[in-house]
Amino acid sequence: MxxxxxxxxxxxxxxxxxxxxxxxxxxxxxxxxxxxxxxxxxxxxxxxxxxxxxxxxxxxxxxxxxxxxxxxxxxxxxxxxxxxxxxxxxxEVEPERVRRSGMLLRVFFLDTLDPAEARDYLAAQAAAAAGTHAGLREVEANVEWDDSPLSMYGRIALEYGLRLSQVQREWAKWAAEQVAPPAQ
Amino acid sequence: MxxxxxxxxxxxxxxxxxxxxxxxxxxxxxxxxxxxxxxxxxxxxxxxxxxxxxxxxxxxxxxxxxxxxxxxxxxxxxxxxxxxxxxxxxxEVEPERVRRSGMLLRVFFLDTLDPAEARDYLAAQAAAAAGTHAGLREVEANVEWDDSPLSMYGRIALEYGLRLSQVQREWAKWAAEQVAPPAQ
DNA sequence: AATGGACGTTCCTATTTCGACATGTCAATC
DNA sequence: GATTGACATGTCGAAATAGGAACGTCCATT
Structure with a gap:
């Protein structure tokens, strides 16, 4: 074809x-x-x-x-x-890389806010990513894994989600600190 | 509006x-x-x-x-x-989360390949992510950063790309080892 | 016997995205 | 003076996406 x-x-x-x-x-x-x-x-x-x-x-x-x-x-x-x-x-077909990121698009325009607002936004993103991570952990705990290939690749896909949400959380936390020192 | x-x-x-x-x-x-x-x-x-x-x-x-x-x-x-x-x-508008991932879709169907092929595929993904990471490092080194907000948010966006490609590389490497022990 | 819900397909419209085509202006160079 | 290339906008059609309306079948419960 x-x-x-x-x-x-x-x-x-x-x-x-x-x-x-x-x-x-x-x-x-x-x-x-x-x-x-x-x-x-x-x-x-x-x-x-x-x-x-x-x-x-x-x-x-x-x-x-x-x-x-x-x-x-x-x-x-x-x-x-x-x-x-x-x-x-x-x-053989190379995966098209992800092209769109609404999150990054927002980061590009955070300079139109004042630093405190930008920091708050990024902190909210960190919290959201932490929530996603917790949700995935729950999924991981509740699924009944067995030795089938389906289970193995399911675990591998889930692990990707876990790592991704983890890195998003850490990055957003780091970015918030770059933008403005944390409020006491 | x-x-x-x-x-x-x-x-x-x-x-x-x-x-x-x-x-x-x-x-x-x-x-x-x-x-x-x-x-x-x-x-x-x-x-x-x-x-x-x-x-x-x-x-x-x-x-x-x-x-x-x-x-x-x-x-x-x-x-x-x-x-x-x-x-x-x-x-105020919450970013819609990314819903599609061609990479994960492929992972879902790796069970239709034999383990050696699946391992090779994942290893190739790890290499591709490493390439992306190296490319971003190069961008980082060559851009002239200053103290403007634009530069700051540019660096923050770039850092996201760096962390993302890093985690993709590590995950694909880990996944390949899960699927089949590395060839000697 | 009636009814509601799961099963199962087909058709429809609207919006978004993409790529291409069409049209034209201005400045420089050959 | 003709050609080229950057500037600048507009329109068209195809494909992908989203959601729902319409239709009918089978089964279990009341």
Whole structure:
């Protein structure tokens, strides 16, 4: 597919669907649930996107409809070329780096505030990051981990979130002190 | 404006423009250059967006056209209500957290690869993050910092990038070791 | 038997973003 | 005087995103 068509879509929704279907076959509805739960904080998607993309993917031969169940349920399965495309994306396509940061955009314009306000803002950010970190710790404590690959990669993804929120908290705290000495 | 209209746009392009114009008046073209250079890695925007948004902002009274120069150049200046809106956004509107991460999406599907491949992928990510870090160090060394607020907030933003790439590198390295013991 | 809720798909509109195209002015240089 | 390149704005269409309306099926409970 990436050979046939001229423009390769950077969009990752299709690859998210391929990745989910690589583990087990599912209906659009099932996949939608996955986007609402496990993928909600990684790659959100809406109905229109999921059902639309499933249609395109099966038209391109990356998916097959392998069963039709009750209520018009269509069960999608990944095809060999679907697996090839997934693997290609995973290993060979370089991830586009994150380009937008609302937080940094704000930092750019903190110079329009006076230092005390800027310090307060940054302190609030540090507190927010600490809250995120605590939330993730709670998730970590409550999930039942086992020895499956899914658990392992879940732990690895969670660890990323933990480290990220930690560094945000430390940075915001440091930045607040740079801007103005802490209020006594 | 945020009082009058029912729905508050989350979009930050307008606030980026207000922030730039809070420091000095400029034309659309000038602002476009700012988006191509200093804001390129924080909040990218295209012509169509910039010119379109400038029109809306001045229609809403957040900006004024204070001068018309050669070649149809229009110089925009921020108004009092523009400053109010900027301040509101900076201080009171909570930043929407980052929701999408192509990197984490990939991690979710690394279980479709065998461990050795997954380890190699993560090692490549660690190397890429190290490269980013080195690039930022170079920027840090070459910029001429002074005592202006602009310099201070620039340093703070840069520090965020440095810490972020550092934590990405360390995490990817750690993750690779979790997935499979390092090859000798 | 009726009803409510989960299941399941399709279609619709609106907004944001991107990239490209179109148009034109001004200054310098060849 | 013609060409080039920086300056400067405007418009268009395609794609991605977001959210919801509409429709129907199956099942369990009342």
């Amino acid at each position: 990436s050979i046939l068509s001229g423009k390769v879509p950077v969009m990752s929704l299709r690859h998210a669907l391929l990745g989910l279907l690589a583990n087990r076959s599912a209906s659009g509805y099932d996949l939608l649930k996955a986007f609402e739960t496990s993928l909600a904080n990684v790659w959100p998607a809406t109905q229109s996107q999921v059902y639309g993309e499933l249609g395109k993917l099966s038209a391109e031969g990356l998916l097959d409809v392998t069963a039709e169940g009750p209520r018009g349920r269509k069960e999608y399965s990944i095809t060999t070329s679907g697996r090839t495309e997934l693997r290609h994306w995973l290993v | 945020s009082i009058l209209s029912g729905k508050v746009p989350v979009m930050s392009l307008r606030h980026a423009l207000l922030g730039l114009l809070a420091n000095r008046s400029a034309s659309g073209y000038d602002l476009l250059k700012a988006f191509e250079t200093s804001l390129a890695n924080v909040w990218p925007a295209t012509q169509s967006q910039v010119y379109g948004e400038l029109g809306k902002l001045s229609a809403e009274g957040l900006l004024d056209v204070t001068a018309e120069g050669p070649r149809g150049r229009k110089e925009y200046s921020i108004t009092t209500s523009g400053r109010t809106e900027l301040r509101h956004w900076l201080v």
